[in-house]
Amino acid sequence: MIQKKSKNSPAKTDLKGLSAIETAEWVKEHSMDLYRGRQIREWLFKKDMATFDEMTNLSQPVRMLLKNKANLTHLTIVKVETSEDTTQKFLFRLKDGLFIESVLIPEKDHFTICVSSQAGCPMACRFCLTAKQGFKRNLTPAEIVDQIIKVRQSMDNPAKLTNIVFMGMGEPLLNYHNIVRAIENIIGNDGMNFSRRKVTVSTCGLVPFILKLGQDTHVKLAVSLNAADDKTRNFLMPVNKKYPLKSLISSCRNFPLPNREMITFEYILIKGINDRKKDAMNIVRLLSGLKAKINLIALNPGPGLDMAPSSQKEILAFREILIKNHYTAIIRKSKGQDISAACGQLSGKEE
Numbered sequence: 520m521i522q523k524k525s526k527n528s529p530a531k532t533d534l535k536g537l538s539a540i541e542t543a544e545w546v547k548e549h550s551m552d553l554y555r556g557r558q559i560r561e562w563l564f565k566k567d568m569a570t571f572d573e574m575t576n577l578s579q580p581v582r583m584l585l586k587n588k589a590n591l592t593h594l595t596i597v598k599v600e601t602s603e604d605t606t607q608k609f610l611f612r613l614k615d616g617l618f619i620e621s622v623l624i625p626e627k628d629h630f631t632i633c634v635s636s637q638a639g640c641p642m643a644c645r646f647c648l649t650a651k652q653g654f655k656r657n658l659t660p661a662e663i664v665d666q667i668i669k670v671r672q673s674m675d676n677p678a679k680l681t682n683i684v685f686m687g688m689g690e691p692l693l694n695y696h697n698i699v700r701a702i703e704n705i706i707g708n709d710g711m712n713f714s715r716r717k718v719t720v721s722t723c724g725l726v727p728f729i730l731k732l733g734q735d736t737h738v739k740l741a742v743s744l745n746a747a748d749d750k751t752r753n754f755l756m757p758v759n760k761k762y763p764l765k766s767l768i769s770s771c772r773n774f775p776l777p778n779r780e781m782i783t784f785e786y787i788l789i790k791g792i793n794d795r796k797k798d799a800m801n802i803v804r805l806l807s808g809l810k811a812k813i814n815l816i817a818l819n820p821g822p823g824l825d826m827a828p829s830s831q832k833e834i835l836a837f838r839e840i841l842i843k844n845h846y847t848a849i850i851r852k853s854k855g856q857d858i859s860a861a862c863g864q865l866s867g868k869e870e
């Protein structure tokens with residue numbers, strides 16, 4: 520029996536939030552042929568259609584039944600801001616009036632979308648503006664997927680959107696059940712059919728879900744590291760008090776990694792806090808033996824942050840130590856900083 524999803528219309532089921540199997544069950548429960556489920560999913564996830572009336576290969580009675588028994592989540596685009604570097608930030612309003620943000624990032628030959636998994640975030644990382652909003656609620660699978668649909672609809676060439684990162688507002692692994700359901704529809708060939716190798720979930724270190732994520736979804740893992748000793752990490756990221764580095768790295772070592780893939784470790788460089796030579800050497804020791812890539816990002820400024828980014832010289836020196844010790848270390852230039860769309864800057868505010 521499929522759970523009814525919508526709060527406002529309790530008798531209706533949100534078809535955007537169902538997996539392929541659940542959709543098949545639902546059409547069966549409503550005395551429709553199984554192929555109707557596949558048709559509906561094609562309209563929703565491949566053709567990005569917004570209403571049942573647009574599903575033109577469904578008969579009138581079927582469309583009427585869908586209107587009576589089902590509904591479709593739609594996020595409302597409130598504002599789109601475009602950065603000097605053409606990064607775009609989308610502000611969405613949810614049905615209950617909360618706001619979330621997604622970012623469309625231009626790369627050399629494709630686009631990446633950074634999606635949110637929660638409205639707000641309870642993890643309280645010191646360098647993050649989302650944290651300052653506090654936690655509102657988890658997003659539903661349909662709300663996660665609809666960020667991609669709405670952004671894709673706005674693009675001149677939607678086929679260029681190939682990469683998805685769960686690095687927007689919220690800690691994805693705190694909303695584990697819903698992100699896994701969304702990922703099923705994102706990578707399933709009866710869903711949006713993105714390559715699982717182009718989908719990355721980033722966590723601040725929720726250890727109990729890391730191995731499970733790898734086993735359940737086979738997507739790529741990124742870890743927001745930011746310090747390689749427990750004292751500094753406890754200061755920057757309270758999650759470390761519950762799941763210290765030893766347990767975090769041990770769960771990364773168990774993460775199922777296909778050949779030639781690596782775990783990405785994000786490291787935000789903050790002046791005088793985690794950018795010293797000894798901090799780089801701590802990374803070298805901590806990640807020893809792991810197939811790891813390290814992304815170095817200068818702290819992005821924001822109101823109320825009492826910390827400063829490391830200088831370019833300090834960042835280069837830090838990277839040099841990692842490279843000398845045979846790590847892949849890349850300096851990531853923050854895109855969309857001028858519109859507060861860069862890493863740690865999403866706040867989901869309308870004003």
Ligand code: SF4
Nearest residue numbers: 640642644647650689
């Ligand atoms: S960095 Fe991520 S996990 Fe930490 S508070 Fe911000 S959104 Fe939450």
